[in-house]
Amino acid sequence: MAAESTPEPGTPGRTGTTKERDRAGHRSGRRKALLAAAWTVVGIVVLGGSGVGYLYFRLNGNLRSIDINSLLGHDRPEDVDNGSQDFLVLGSDSRSEGNGKLGGGLDDGTARADTAMIVHVYEGRRRAGVVSVPRDTLVDRPACTGADGRTHPAATDAMFNSAFTAGGAACAVKTVESLTGIRMDHYIEIDFAGFEELVDELGGVRITTTEDIDDPDSHLDLQAGEHTLDGAQSLGLVRTRHSVGDGSDLGRIQLQQAFVKALVDRVGDIGLLSSPKQLYDLASTATSAVTTDSELGSVRALASFADGLKGLDSARMTMVTMPVRIDPAAPNRLLVAEDRAEQVWAALRADRAVPASATEGTAQGTADGVVGSGRTHAE
Structure with a gap:
């Protein structure tokens, strides 16, 4: 009698991974990529998988920590030492080092x-x-010390x-913790200018849109259908909000998560590159x-x-949004849905899959399904 398969973490609602399911997953995602939690992982993949060890010291000078x-x-x-790992990935809209032309940041130069x-x-x-945290969520921010040595009050x-x-x-990590x-x-943090250059270096990212997207603020004009987005278009897609769905931050997060999935597919092609x-x-x-971090x-x-992280691919990533609710006093702000959010955090602390019940009935955007990977199973 065959041994019964055991459930794998990170996959709510599934009974386990059988050899048959593994084969199906291999067919649909056979070009494996490293974890693309966000934009930064495009760069990490190259360093981890390209065999450019002799360039390590030449590239060290580029890094900031x-x-x-x-x-x-x-x-x-x-x-907690249970074999798991947690990290925070941020996309920054700093206006420094070329980001100003991309329309991000604040007027005083902060990010x-x-x-x-x-x-x-x-x-x-x-x-x-992967848990996306809406930037418009109201939270209690703890006191923290920044890289400049200044203490910032709670x-x-x-x-x-x-x-x-x-x-x-440091203050972002303190708040998340x-x-x-x-x-x-x-x-891990990446800025907009770097993101645009990375996508261009990759030769673009292929996506499919199910409806037209026209957002002058994000410099994005796409008709429904398949597209290979260059860096500027990709940046516009992950930043757009007013032209898609309900125009909310939650809708934008849905676009970002869909783009990450498409990015994983594109990153999987790096192993096919032959040019040093x-x-x-x-x-x-x-x-x-x-x-x-250092x-x-x-x-x-x-x-x-x-x-x-080489065993990870897009099929092995579960992406959710932190459970939130609309602030009744300010419709353009969000409040943490405390009980549901704690279900998410408790599951991750215990290295278990996030239960589907944690996000049911919480505030969601209406951009789900607008963008998907352009890859087909026939490829």
Whole structure:
């Protein structure tokens, strides 16, 4: 009698992974990619999978890192040693270093976390859960110390992305840890200019839209159908909100999650590249675009981190949005749906799949299904 298969974490509502399902998953996602929790992973893939070890030291000078552990000290959630890993990925709208022309940031030159994803890699590194945090969510922001050494006071009912504006990466991580009770093992940030260059270096990302998208603010004009988006168009897609669905931050998150799935498919093609120059150019762009915590602050450390995620592909990623509800006092703001959100965080702390009940009945955007991967099973 065949042994009964056991459920794998990260897949709510499924009874387990059988050999038959594995074969089906292999057919639909046979070009494996590293985890594409967000835009930064495009660069990590190159370092982890391209065999450019002799370039490590030449690329090290491109990286920027922040000593998150030193800034946050010991007042943090317990570092649970259960084989899982958690990290925060931010997309920044800083106007520095070329981002100003892209329309992000604030008038005073400070930056916001335009996109935030909490990534939980389950024990065994075969599955990952990704939780998007809406930037318009009102949270209690804890006091924190920024990279400049300044202490930033706590704030009540502050927009989530104000933590990054106030004190940068350390304050963003502190806020996420306070919100979730989960210690972040790593931090990865990419800015808009770097994102645009990365997509262009990849040769674009293929997506399919089910309806027209026309957003002058994001410089995006797409008719329904298949498209290969260049860097500028991809940036417009992940930033657009007013021209799709209900125009909410939640709708934009749905677009971002769909784009990440398409990006995973595109990143899977990196292994087919044969030009050393193409690989080096992509690695150079990637390392220039990202900011990490100091533990990932070398190309060798970043490559080792990525190498441990090679078993992941888009079919093994579960993506949800943090449970929220509309603020009755301000319809363009969101409040954390505390009980449902705690179900999400408790599951991740225990290295379990997020239960489907955690997000049922919570506020959602109306852009789901507008964008999907352009890849077909026949390819």
